[in-house]
Amino acid sequence: MDAATFTDQVISRERSLYRIAVSxxxxxxxxxxxxxxxxxxxxxxxxxxxxESLFGTWLTRILINVCKQRLRERRPLEALQEHxxxxxxxxxxxxxxxxxxxxxxxxxxxxxxLYHLEGFPVADIAHLLRLxxxxxxxxxxxxxxxxxxxxxxxxGRPHA
Amino acid sequence: MRKEDLDRAFGPTxxxxxxxxRHTLAGLKDSTPRxxxxxxxxxxxALLLLVSGIVYAALQLGHEWYYQTQANLYxxxxxxxxxxxxxxxxxxxxxxxxxxxxxxxxxxxxxxxWVDQQGIASFSLLGRIxxxxxxxxxxxxxMDLDGAQVGVIxxxxxxxxxxxxxxxxxxxxxxxxxxxDPAKQLLLLDLDQPLTIGDSRHSLxxxxxxxxxxxEGPVMRMIEINLKEQSGAALAAxxxxxxxxxxxxxxxxxxxxxxxxxxxxxxxxxxxxxxxQITK
Numbered sequence: 215m216d217a218a219t220f221t222d223q224v225i226s227r228e229r230s231l232y233r234i235a236v237s238x239x240x241x242x243x244x245x246x247x248x249x250x251x252x253x254x255x256x257x258x259x260x261x262x263x264x265x266e267s268l269f270g271t272w273l274t275r276i277l278i279n280v281c282k283q284r285l286r287e288r289r290p291l292e293a294l295q296e297h298x299x300x301x302x303x304x305x306x307x308x309x310x311x312x313x314x315x316x317x318x319x320x321x322x323x324x325x326x327x328l329y330h331l332e333g334f335p336v337a338d339i340a341h342l343l344r345l346x347x348x349x350x351x352x353x354x355x356x357x358x359x360x361x362x363x364x365x366x367x368x369x370g371r372p373h374a
Numbered sequence: 375m376r377k378e379d380l381d382r383a384f385g386p387t388x389x390x391x392x393x394x395x396r397h398t399l400a401g402l403k404d405s406t407p408r409x410x411x412x413x414x415x416x417x418x419x420a421l422l423l424l425v426s427g428i429v430y431a432a433l434q435l436g437h438e439w440y441y442q443t444q445a446n447l448y449x450x451x452x453x454x455x456x457x458x459x460x461x462x463x464x465x466x467x468x469x470x471x472x473x474x475x476x477x478x479x480x481x482x483x484x485x486x487x488w489v490d491q492q493g494i495a496s497f498s499l500l501g502r503i504x505x506x507x508x509x510x511x512x513x514x515x516x517m518d519l520d521g522a523q524v525g526v527i528x529x530x531x532x533x534x535x536x537x538x539x540x541x542x543x544x545x546x547x548x549x550x551x552x553x554x555d556p557a558k559q560l561l562l563l564d565l566d567q568p569l570t571i572g573d574s575r576h577s578l579x580x581x582x583x584x585x586x587x588x589x590e591g592p593v594m595r596m597i598e599i600n601l602k603e604q605s606g607a608a609l610a611a612x613x614x615x616x617x618x619x620x621x622x623x624x625x626x627x628x629x630x631x632x633x634x635x636x637x638x639x640x641x642x643x644x645x646x647x648x649x650x651q652i653t654k
Contacts (some may be wrong), residue, residue: 215447220397225396227389231395246395254451258447311383330380331377
């Protein structure tokens with residue numbers, strides 16, 4: 215894969231990369247750093263990608279690894295204090311849904327976003343997160359239920 | 375659940391994010407990365423020995439080796455950091471490892487760079503087996519990378535398994551199938567602990583890190599630290615524990631875990647204490 219093709223592939227997925235990174239790291243600046251790291255790693259390892267049609271899944275896997283590594287290295291208290299205030303930008307965002315998403319813990323939020331927003335099938339999510347497929351399915355169901363409960367609580371009524 | 379609603383919850387993609395992505399992409403070049411495999415380095419080293427007659431002790435698994443073989447684009451994309459690190463590398467590091475784990479393994483700092491002006495510090499650490507005839511050592515991270523070992527068999531999940539899987543140069547599978555010599559003891563090295571400052575409870579938070587088992591055998595950990603992004607408490611601890619000559623003592627706890635019969639043994643603790651010179 216040459217630099218032009220790589221660039222085109224990345225640009226077409228820029229929004230997806232942003233959503234995934236910010237879901238893990240809760241900070242635009244950290245998300246940008248993580249995506250930059252992931253792009254460099256992917257470029258270095260591009261010869262290991264045998265089938266270019268799998269570029270999206272492959273790059274997402276690399277990005278998730280980078281995000282997890284950064285979370286491991288973060289001081290838990292600092293992460294909570296410094297990043298909770300800046301989670302997701304406010305401009306034109308659906309605040310209720312944003313806050314409901316925030317209330318989900320990582321293990322529920324990430325499969326939910328990969329499935330409903332990024333369009334990955336359960337088998338791919340299991341591969342991306344290195345989880346059994348049964349676990350992904352149960353986490354998805356739990357995430358949907360928790361999100362629905364959180365939205366109903368905010369609106370004071372059942373959410374459609 | 376509508377995709378559009380979920381997407382809107384994130385707000386627009388920040389312009390600075392897009393700029394960062396495009397800046398990174400603009401730096402990509404089509405040249406084939408010049409990876410220099412470990413075997414080539416050994417060959418080149420041997421030739422140098424023959425030609426120049428210089429006694430070359432052993433292949434140095436340190437920063438230069440890492441940037442050539444594992445992160446060969448680092449120099450290109452982080453030229454200021456790379457240059458600051460390479461210009462300030464210290465190889466003769468006062469250090470001592472203690473604890474029961476030192477009976478089985480040697481853990482040491484290969485090299486470090488501490489560059490206050492640039493606000494960057496970098497460490498390369500190695501863990502080696504002391505008796506390779508009796509045991510094989512791998513990074514703890516090589517075990518169960520796929521997360522499919524759940525301890526039970528779920529009939530609806532064909533990937534669930536009871537056995538732990540290990541990654542080695544020989545492959546991925548149950549340890550006895552992928553070890554070089556299954557008759558040897560399997561030891562796993564946990565080298566992923568924080569670097570604590572002096573006798574304080576504060577540690578240095580890495581900005582980049584990489585732990586892996588090298589093809590050459592030792593477990594390697596690379597740590598890069600942005601000194602400008604450390605907490606106030608950590609910076610105060612650095613100041614408090616740096617002596618008049620500019621020496622700062624750092625502590626790295628580690629552990630060796632024996633593994634047999636699909637079961638982790640009790641972690642055997644160790645601690646590496648080393649001194650860095652920070653007034654360059």
